Amino acid sequence: MRLKFEVIPYVLKFTFTAGTSRGSFTEKETWLIKAYDPSKPDQVAWGEAGPLKGLSEDYSPDFQSKLTSFFSQVEGMEIPDNQVDILEFASEVIPADFPSIRFGLETVLLDYLKGGQFKIFDNPFAQGKRRLPINGLIWMGDEAFMQEQIEAKLKAGFNTIKMKIGAIDFDTEFKLLESIRKHYSANEITLRVDANGAFDESNVRSRLTDLASLEIHSIEQPIMPGQGDLMAKLCEEELLPIALDEELIGIHSLQKKNELLDKIKPQYIILKPSLVGGIKSCREWITLAEERNIGWWMTSMLESNIGLNAIAQFTAEYENLLPQGLGTGQLYSNNFDSPLEIRKGELVYNVPKEWEII
Known part of the structure; x- marks a missing residue:
């Protein structure tokens, strides 16, 4: 299967000042990833790439352009249709030193595989049967x-x-x-x-x-x-x-x-x-x-x-x-x-x- 992707920046706002020994946060940048097949407009999947400034190895001022570039490349590729191969595919197309982007690709593809219902894995927790x-x-x-x-x-x-x-x-x-x-x-x-x-x-x-x-x-x-x-x-x-x-x-x-x-x-x-x-x-x-x-x-x-x-x-x-x-x-x-x-x-x-x- 081949998919289209959109990268959407989003700023999460803390309800308080979140303090750590590395400093305090009042907001958190993140990037949502939307996946869809234009021929099936009702099936949409979501992922997220959210590196943390000052901690993540892939955070940089031009993170969004890198993220967009990676997903533009993936648009031209044939995407596997099973969980094992999707995880292997993500590890092959996204370099290891971009961990949040790799996670974003893994999850948006797994969500799409399951029908785009925010059900990444079909297990008792996702079914509401386990806490x-x-x-x-x-x-x-x-x-x-x-x-x-x-x-x-x-x-x-x-x-x-x-x-x-x-x-x-x-x-x-x-x-x-x-x-x-x-x-x-x-x-x-x-x-x-x-x-x-x-x-x-x-x-x-x-x-x-x-x-x-x-x-x-x-x-x-x-x-x-x-x-x-x-x-x-x-x-x-x-x-x-x-x-x-x-x-x-x-x-x-x-x-x-x-x-x-x-x-x-x-x-x-x-x-x-x-x-x-x-x-x-x-x-x-x-x-x-x-x-x-x-x-x-x-x-x-x-x-x-x-x-x-x-x-x-x-x-x-x-x-x-x-x-x-x-x-x-x-x-x-x-x-x-x-x-x-x-x-x-x-x-x-x-x-x-x-x-x-x-």
């Missing part, structure tokens, strides 16, 4: 703002809380975590933290030791990526279980993936399809991790509900899931209405609800 456990995310800010978020997540029924740390002073962040633990044991509330590389060799061990006293489940990326020897030592010392996140950026070949996991031996890895090369790449990471008894979970990268829906349906291809990082659909004031809903700390696909016409 995905997710963590409640606490963004950085002043103490009052973070405390307000914590109370809201607990009230909403989340039993896994993930707090971003590293922007305000550590003592304040520690006290916030401590306040949760005073009221809820580790059996009642699981606590995760995400440092986004905020610590260094001079303080990381003391920080991990302090956090371990609160029975923290894990810490994402305690130090900046590219420090493989130090990260490997920290994982070996097991002061606190460590999850690699930014460390996976730019690692594309199977050989490099194997080498990284064998050297660092993390307790967990965090997979963002838009960041690490899409669905096919994530499948490779999952296979390699499970062979080594390394845990994993999926996280969205601030996509709109279009990208989030694709990630959630892909995640639901797997069983026995840890709580996932897929609760970002409520961040924006201008997201697209969708069947995705959060109920008591779980992501649900509410089948009767219609998608907003884009």
Whole structure:
């Protein structure tokens, strides 16, 4: 089959200032991808390419022109008519160092294959018969703002809380975590933290030791990526279980993936399809991790509900899931209405609800 594509830029507006150790966000650029066959105007599929400025290897000021150029090339190609070949096709036509574009191509083609109904994978989650456990995310800010978020997540029924740390002073962040633990044991509330590389060799061990006293489940990326020897030592010392996140950026070949996991031996890895090369790449990471008894979970990268829906349906291809990082659909004031809903700390696909016409 041959398809036409349109690239549509869109700016998502946060309902608050979203703070991380890399800075704060009030909006997020993304690009929607529309696929259609002119001879079948009623069948339209959607994908999303949403690199993150300052993090994604494929983000650049001329990202849109590159994105448009890639899809202009794909318009002249014969597109496979099955899932396996589509994923292989996307990996062949989009270079590995354009991970968000590859993910956008994978998902828009898989959506079209299924009839353009936002059903990327036909599984119990997409049928509304299965819920995905997710963590409640606490963004950085002043103490009052973070405390307000914590109370809201607990009230909403989340039993896994993930707090971003590293922007305000550590003592304040520690006290916030401590306040949760005073009221809820580790059996009642699981606590995760995400440092986004905020610590260094001079303080990381003391920080991990302090956090371990609160029975923290894990810490994402305690130090900046590219420090493989130090990260490997920290994982070996097991002061606190460590999850690699930014460390996976730019690692594309199977050989490099194997080498990284064998050297660092993390307790967990965090997979963002838009960041690490899409669905096919994530499948490779999952296979390699499970062979080594390394845990994993999926996280969205601030996509709109279009990208989030694709990630959630892909995640639901797997069983026995840890709580996932897929609760970002409520961040924006201008997201697209969708069947995705959060109920008591779980992501649900509410089948009767219609998608907003884009």
